[in-house]
Structure formats: C-alpha cells, structure tokens
Amino acid sequence: MKIQLYSFCVLSTLLSLGYGQPWSANLGLGTGNKGPELKLTVGHKSGNWNFKGWGSTNFGGGWKAGVSVGIRFKRSTNDVPRKFSILIQANQCHFNSYDDNLDDFITLEEMTNLFENPEFGSQLFYDLDINKGDGRITKEEFDEMAPLVINGCASY
Structure with a gap:
C-alpha cells in the first residue's frame, strides 16, 4: 500500500x-x-x-x-463578412460624380456601376447621351441634358 x-x-x-x-x-x-x-x-x-x-x-x-x-470549436467572427448599409451622397448634377476614371467621358459601364439597379443606370445613360452611336457622354452632353433628365439639375 x-x-x-x-x-x-x-x-x-x-x-x-x-x-x-x-x-x-x-x-x-x-x-x-x-x-x-x-x-x-x-x-x-x-x-x-x-x-x-x-x-x-x-x-x-x-x-x-x-x-x-x-x-473546442469556435466560430470565428472573421469568417463572416460584415454587411454595411452605406449611403453616399454626391452632387447628382456634377459630371465628375459619374466619370469614375476621370477621363472626361462617362461610359455605360461607369454609369451602370454607380447604381444598385443596372437597368436604371443604363436608362439614365441613354437619356443623357446625345450622340447615341459613340457609347460615351461628354461633359458638354451632360451639361446640356442633365437639367432636362435629372431632378434638381434645372438650376445648374
């Protein structure tokens, strides 16, 4: 013992x-x-x-x-991406708000990437584009058409 x-x-x-x-x-x-x-x-x-x-x-x-x-298994919070609700407000009447790469033209891709609904961006692009065949909007086209097409731009 x-x-x-x-x-x-x-x-x-x-x-x-x-x-x-x-x-x-x-x-x-x-x-x-x-x-x-x-x-x-x-x-x-x-x-x-x-x-x-x-x-x-x-x-x-x-x-x-x-x-x-x-x-012990632990679910890491790093594995699940967070979701953020973000509202970015920009001057809807300013050409550079739409010209993402600042090349002095707004393309259909730049316009549709700005909106959650690509169809909305596409329709806005075609309404602003005076020269329908060139696939881009110049600053002159934007300044002429924005007051007619975009709410709040009539005073610019």
Whole structure:
C-alpha cells in the first residue's frame, strides 16, 4: 500500500509539473465504496485542445483511471463578412460624380456601376447621351441634358 501511495504521489507531481507546460492537478482523499480513496485529476489546455486524466486507488489494490481529449470549436467572427448599409451622397448634377476614371467621358459601364439597379443606370445613360452611336457622354452632353433628365439639375 505504501508503494502504491508513493507511486501515485510521484505520478501526480510529475504530471502537475507538466514538464514546463501549464497543467492543473488536484489531489484529494475521499471515501469510496470500499473505504478511503485517493483521487488525482490532471488537466491541460492548449489552444482549442483540452486534455484530462484522472486516477484513483482505494488502498486495497484497486485502481481506476480515465483519460479524455477534447477540442473546442469556435466560430470565428472573421469568417463572416460584415454587411454595411452605406449611403453616399454626391452632387447628382456634377459630371465628375459619374466619370469614375476621370477621363472626361462617362461610359455605360461607369454609369451602370454607380447604381444598385443596372437597368436604371443604363436608362439614365441613354437619356443623357446625345450622340447615341459613340457609347460615351461628354461633359458638354451632360451639361446640356442633365437639367432636362435629372431632378434638381434645372438650376445648374
């Protein structure tokens, strides 16, 4: 019985030291079904991993032991992109609000990229485009047509 107790204490000390790793250990004396019982529980956490072990003896030669390994899954908030509601207000009567690359022309692509509904951008483009065949709106075309087509531009 002394050898069992001594072995048990040495084992608990080594495991609690953990060879430089952060281990936790509990040693307790209690009463089991067959009299006094010595219990040892050790644990270690590393990242999402959780290691546990336990053992007990009843000083009469009976031993019990168990080991468990677990992993904790956590959903990271970095995995789910946030959604933002953004309203950007620009001067709807200013040519440069539509000329994305500042090349002095508004293309159909630039116009449709500005609006959530591409059909709306396409219709506005065709209404502003005086020279229907060239596929672009010049500043002169915009300044002439914007007061007729865009609300709020009549005073510009």
